[in-house]
Amino acid sequence: xxxxxxxxxxxxxxxxxxxxxxxxxxxxxxxxxxxxxxxxxxxxxxxxxxxxxxxxxxxxxxxxxxxxxxxxxxxxxxxxxxxxxxxxxxxxxxxxxxxxxxxxxxxxxxxxxxxxxxxxxxxxxxxxxxxxxxxxxxxxxxxxxxxxxxxxxxxxxxxxxxxxxxxxxxxxxxxxxxxxxxxxxxxxxxxxxxxxxxxxxxxxxxxxxxxxxxxxxxxxxxxxxxxxxxxxxxxxxxxxxxxxxxxxxxxxxxxxxxxxxxxxxxxxxxxxxxxxxxxxxxxxxxxxxxxxxxxxxxxxxxxxxxxxxxxxxxxxxxxxxxxxxxxxxxxxxxxxxxxxxxxxxxxxxxxxxxxxxxxxxxxxxxxxxxxxxxxxxxxxxxxx
Numbered sequence: 298x299x300x301x302x303x304x305x306x307x308x309x310x311x312x313x314x315x316x317x318x319x320x321x322x323x324x325x326x327x328x329x330x331x332x333x334x335x336x337x338x339x340x341x342x343x344x345x346x347x348x349x350x351x352x353x354x355x356x357x358x359x360x361x362x363x364x365x366x367x368x369x370x371x372x373x374x375x376x377x378x379x380x381x382x383x384x385x386x387x388x389x390x391x392x393x394x395x396x397x398x399x400x401x402x403x404x405x406x407x408x409x410x411x412x413x414x415x416x417x418x419x420x421x422x423x424x425x426x427x428x429x430x431x432x433x434x435x436x437x438x439x440x441x442x443x444x445x446x447x448x449x450x451x452x453x454x455x456x457x458x459x460x461x462x463x464x465x466x467x468x469x470x471x472x473x474x475x476x477x478x479x480x481x482x483x484x485x486x487x488x489x490x491x492x493x494x495x496x497x498x499x500x501x502x503x504x505x506x507x508x509x510x511x512x513x514x515x516x517x518x519x520x521x522x523x524x525x526x527x528x529x530x531x532x533x534x535x536x537x538x539x540x541x542x543x544x545x546x547x548x549x550x551x552x553x554x555x556x557x558x559x560x561x562x563x564x565x566x567x568x569x570x571x572x573x574x575x576x577x578x579x580x581x582x583x584x585x586x587x588x589x590x591x592x593x594x595x596x597x598x599x600x601x602x603x604x605x606x607x608x609x610x611x612x613x614x615x616x617x618x619x620x621x622x623x624x625x626x627x628x629x630x631x632x633x634x635x636x637x638x639x640x641x642x643x644x645x646x647x648x649x650x651x652x653x654x655x656x657x658x659x660x661x662x663x664x665x666x667x668x669x670x671x672x673x674x675x676x677x678x679x680x681x
């Protein structure tokens with residue numbers, strides 16, 4: 298019996314109140330790498346979201362892990378599902394893996410695993426009308442037991458998915474510059490998407506939120522005179538207004554994540570004839586921007602209504618510091634979301650369509666198999 302793909306969204310979720318939290322879905326994708334074979338195992342679909350992992354795995358002990366974030370969305374008729382720019386995420390996780398001494402996941406293998414994870418959980422992609430998306434979380438870590446500070450024999454690549462709403466919402470937020478904490482060392486891991494760059498900032502961002510700041514901003518750690526990025530997103534400064542044409546300014550720093558969202562915004566701006574500058578951004582330039590935004594996968598494009606630096610008693614306000622986003626951010630965000638959700642023609646070729654997979658195109662877990670690689674207590678099946 299042939300079924301249509303994609304299936305409609307499940308009726309067990311209130312799609313008008315999705316929120317940004319973990320929800321259980323059908324399962325996730327796993328693949329293991331062995332230094333003995335030098336190869337990744339075929340993708341395996343696993344229903345159990347929990348991992349059976351040796352406590353001495355370097356992913357737990359030595360921070361040998363990196364991750365990604367991307368989105369999948371339904372088209373206007375809910376009959377198609379597209380993944381936004383997975384090629385860029387595949388390339389970025391290779392960059393991150395090199396920083397924490399792990400083998401790279403080949404681009405095509407990465408994309409296959411991502412497509413499978415979305416396809417096999419297609420009914421959890423939110424309806425188009427909600428404007429929400431499926432969040433895709435690829436994760437790579439050292440997974441076999443290792444006592445010494447040496448590379449392990451095995452690594453695991455996972456892809457989890459779940460439906461989510463918008464992380465920050467669409468209303469402008471106030472930003473606080475963190476002055477008592479450096480996100481990354483001058484010659485450190487700032488450009489890698491690894492957990493060690495995020496966990497330490499939680500106590501600082503949590504404190505800032507209690508004080509009314511929705512997001513925190515980092516200066517460069519060498520001179521503390523240039524803008525690096527927000528704790529969760531890339532920095533975008535905007536000069537001018539859409540009627541006369543804007544200038545988009547993004548930091549040129551080797552210590553920031555290569556934001557896929559920020560790059561997309563820059564390419565959209567160029568397609569409109571706007572000017573785009575990637576260069577060092579001095580702190581002193583902050584008050585000259587017409588608008589400022591935070592760009593990231595989870596957050597999309599968040600307007601910033603003010604930036605505060607307490608040691609200087611500086612508070613720079615944008616669009617009057619009010620609760621309405623500026624016109625440039627509104628226009629850019631509308632185009633970005635339109636591309637992601639299929640309402641705007643994709644002249645960039647960014648969106649990859651998801652198809653239905655046959656059972657013989659991927660492996661499945663087997664509860665009776667012996668544990669191997671320490672993951673889920675099961676041995677990866679081979680493709681038929």
